[in-house]
Amino acid sequence: MRILVAAIVVMILAGAAVAQDHVQRYGEPDHEKTAVEKNAEKDANKAYRKSLDNIPDKGPTDPWGTVRSTDAPKPTATTTKSKKTKTGSADGK
Numbered sequence: 001m002r003i004l005v006a007a008i009v010v011m012i013l014a015g016a017a018v019a020q021d022h023v024q025r026y027g028e029p030d031h032e033k034t035a036v037e038k039n040a041e042k043d044a045n046k047a048y049r050k051s052l053d054n055i056p057d058k059g060p061t062d063p064w065g066t067v068r069s070t071d072a073p074k075p076t077a078t079t080t081k082s083k084k085t086k087t088g089s090a091d092g093k
Contacts, residue, residue: 033041
């Protein structure tokens with residue numbers, strides 16, 4: 001039984017090591033694509049472009065549109081003179 005478990009563990013570890021070898025390394029040249037891969041990529045690109053064309057154009061959005069009322073007048077820019085007040089209270093004397 002122990003031999004069987006040990007063999008399974010070794011197979012799992014060896015499988016992971018072999019799988020790492022099939023990954024393209026950084027700096028390695030790309031492998032040449034086959035005609036089937038090129039056609040599949042072209043078809044996928046066409047389907048993607050077609051799906052983008054099906055999305056309707058959305059107008060400008062106003063996130064505060066539901067909060068503001070539409071008939072409220074817009075504030076005008078006026079300059080008012082601010083009143084100067086003394087700091088401190090009269091009781092502090």
